[in-house]
Amino acid sequence: xxxxxxxxxxxxxxxxxxxxxxxxxxxxxxxxxxxxxxxxxxxxxxxxxxxxxxxxxxxxxxxxxxxxxxxxxxxxxxxxxxxxxxxxxxxxxxxxxxxxxxxxxxxxxxxxxxxxxxxxxxxxxxxxxxxxxxxxxxxxxxxxxxxxxxxxxxxxxxxxxxxxxxxxxxxxxxxxxxxxxxxxxxxxxxxxxxxxxxxxxxxxxxxxxxxxxxx
Numbered sequence: 001x002x003x004x005x006x007x008x009x010x011x012x013x014x015x016x017x018x019x020x021x022x023x024x025x026x027x028x029x030x031x032x033x034x035x036x037x038x039x040x041x042x043x044x045x046x047x048x049x050x051x052x053x054x055x056x057x058x059x060x061x062x063x064x065x066x067x068x069x070x071x072x073x074x075x076x077x078x079x080x081x082x083x084x085x086x087x088x089x090x091x092x093x094x095x096x097x098x099x100x101x102x103x104x105x106x107x108x109x110x111x112x113x114x115x116x117x118x119x120x121x122x123x124x125x126x127x128x129x130x131x132x133x134x135x136x137x138x139x140x141x142x143x144x145x146x147x148x149x150x151x152x153x154x155x156x157x158x159x160x161x162x163x164x165x166x167x168x169x170x171x172x173x174x175x176x177x178x179x180x181x182x183x184x185x186x187x188x189x190x191x192x193x194x195x196x197x198x199x200x201x202x203x204x205x206x207x208x209x210x211x212x213x214x215x
Contacts, residue, residue: 015083016076020119021051024203028052028118028149029059031200031208035147036063041110043068043102043139045117045132047092050077052118057089064088066105066112068095097128102139112139118149121185122167125176130188137192137213146194146211149202152182160205185209 036042040063047053047067057065067077069092077092093103102112115136121129136146151163158164158179167179186196194211202208 015079016049018049018051021049021055024118024149024206025052025055027202028208029056031202032056032060032116032147035145035198035208035210036060036114039113039145040064041108041112042066042114042116043112045069045095045097045115046120047077048073048118050080050092053077053089054080054084054086057086058084061088063114064090064108064110066090066108067092068103070094070096097124097131097135102135111141113141113144114147115140115145116147121148121150122170122179123177126180127176129180129185133188133192133194136211137194140213142213142215144213145197146189146213148185148209148211149206151179151206152185152209153179154182156181163205182207182209 042063043066044053045068047069050067053065053067057063065086065088067090069077071094074092074094081089081091090105093105094100095103117132120132124132133146140146151159151166153159153163158167163179170177170179189196189211193214195214196209197212198210200208200210
């Protein structure tokens, strides 16, 4: 169901809510509508509250949208799915990047041909960023896509004062987190047979990076 506003039958105060998801969902959707043409099965890593999944799935009806996250977030995602169900939207699979392999939906025979993640690379440690690319490369077929959204530094510099302040706050909270350097991410991807095919500039000094699995 394609609701641009919250269903009047749903108590928004009872649902977990991310303002960032609300702010970026439409610009991300516009990119996905182009980048996902011809693809069928998306694994979203780090589905968070679930807001993105309930917005994207009904607007991408040709895509089976599989959510995943650590189990502590599953009740939040399920609450949004219950409020805004879609036939191509799947309840979350358990996935802890630190310990798990890419989760498999046993009800769907087709493998994932896209892995999608929003605002994760700067939250997790660099060791987990490396693991994400290893797992994505192993799971994706040739010509599959890894699509990543978030802020990135370029040429060793912040792309905005806002990103500099954001990076400082991230590192104060967790010294292992922080905005990643675009060049480091591209080099990491190349190491695992993933090549950058497209960059999309996004609002608030974010980007979408689209990597394609070569072999």
